[in-house]
Amino acid sequence: MPSQFTIDFQNAQRKTLPLDDQRDFEEAKRGFIAAPPYKQIMAEAGNVAWDMESYEFLLQGKDFDSIHPSLQRQAILNMAYGLYEVVPDKIYQVRGFDLANISFIKGDTGWIVFDPLTTKETAKAALEFINEKLGTRPVVAVVYSHSHADHFGGVRGVVDEADVRSGKAQILAPVGFMEHAVAENVYAGNAMTRRMFFQYGVLLPRSPFGHVDQSIGKNTAAGNVGLIEPTRYIEDDFEELTIDGVRMEFQNTPGTEAPAEMNTYFPDMKAFWAAENITGTIHNIYTLRGALVRNPLAWSKHINTALYRYGQLADVMFASHSWPRWGNDRIQEVMRTQRDVYAHLNNEVLHQANKGVTINEIHTSYKLPKSLQDQWAAHSYHGSEEHNSRAVINRYLGYWDANPATLIPLSPRDSAPLYVEMMGGAEKIMAKGKELHDQGKYLEAMEILNKLVYAEPGNQAAKDLLADVYEQIGYQKESPSVRNSFLAAAYELRSGVPGGASPKSGPDVIRGMSTGLWLDFLGISLDSKKAEGMKFTINLVTPDNGENYVIEMSNSTLTNIKGHLAKNPDLTVTLNRSDLEQVMGGRSTFDELLASGKANFDGDRKFFDDVRSTLSVFPPDFELIPGTKPSESSAPSAKKDPFEVDGPADTSGG
Missing domain, CATH: 3.30.1050.10 (SCP2 sterol-binding domain)
Known part of the structure; x- marks a missing residue:
């Protein structure tokens, strides 16, 4: 249960958060048409692909002291489920069927689908639902806004590849899409998949004590991930097209939330599609599952370009996550907030770095200005100020803090026994760790207990106490990625690394992988x-x-x-x-x-x-924390052919 220190922390947050600002709740409900009678979507394989019902504990109308109050607010907002109208008789969204939204633009003869979710099953359910409610229309085009799986993986649920090849339907994407959709997550795909157990809380129970949200949606669907290669790429910075009577201007925004990404403006509707560049939450500059560090200044500049080119004209802004914003003043407010927060992150971190603050200190000193703290669109649900600020220094200066003592450090497994010996042994550390835990000094307790666990991986009492510490830290975190990481680590400290096999890549993704990429992976496997x-x-x-x-x-x-x-x-x-x-x-x-x-x-x-x-076959269940791996792995990796490529990690959520 949350300790009194955690309860006091949450109560203090409730007093300082701008909870009187209810505009997000009003906007999240606006345009609601209908919700389906079911709360689960089944996968073709027989498992549950999607389950909104498992999060209904959030709708009890009570505060949970095991959830940061800002995160609980975001988790409730992400309970939107069903069909919504964005622009009357023109633009619709189905929300709550996957981590992302699927958007439907009504053309002269059919639907133009923006971002067909992660899986075939959830996308198919969304298409069937909108056709049931608004009348059946064919899909004449699909737009992939960017190269992450929750924005293309469900394409086979909305369009048949034969129709794409015959020209009955077309697929558009930003330049570089195919390369980045596959390559970004292959070279370290096995490690990324393992780390996702932490960032995404894959095995956490859905409860006030476990998984409550994924910040830009509830969770990621578990079904068939597909990929049909685009028939047309948007290559220019700005490119205008008319498809099925719908005029669109695409804005390429490479190097923002994804290496290949684009916004879209609908001039005849005064509607701006912000892809995953503006979602009302601060995103990851560094993604905890693993990814190249992004460029917050370029991100800010692309938002600024969109603000001056479209933001001063638009009457509605909608995106591949969260809910739309209506009214030009509101749109500009959110765009400026997100523009400024990425620029501030870049500039203030480098300002401090130029004064000597290092990568190992910046997360304790970087803070948003009060004016941004009071804006919900500046809250770090997907990212966190702690890990994003460190990422900026890493991008420009690398991981070294310029202290020679950290340039060639001992590994934690080698240094920990020395610390334990100098601290007087396990009993003293356990006693001090328990004292710090009971005082609510969780970070201090973590510092010494982590050393003990590395020195004595078989010391279950130490792992249990560290798990208790991690749990309280997790409860206090606004970012679900950070919360999940601490809670999932607590799970593994108590119960060990879970067994079983990770999902394999489908034929679409393998087909999209270049031969050179496969050969590069063999070089890594060597x-x-x-x-x-x-x-x-x-x-x-x-x-x-x-x-x-x-x-x-x-x-x-x-x-x-x-x-x-x-x-x-x-x-x-x-x-x-x-x-x-x-x-x-x-x-x-x-x-x-x-x-x-x-x-x-x-x-x-x-x-x-x-x-x-x-060639090595990489184990999917390697230890992230010492002493958590069973003596015999239950994963079936040993029988895998060494020429079989490890599936790309799931990039859902960026």
């Missing part, structure tokens, strides 16, 4: 110690798409180059790219393709076997 002394060259030829690659093993490193063939290779491997995809997706092996005549080896097979012998 155990360099096993490759010591190996030296050879392999040509890879895929006739059906006309690609050639040279693969070299030298200096315990596997490299590749596209568009070349070695004159005297040790081995040439020839197979169609379509058959290679079967290997990449784990649905066939090279040996099976050789046996069926679909692959050919010209040269010494030994070199292929040498490559295979060096």
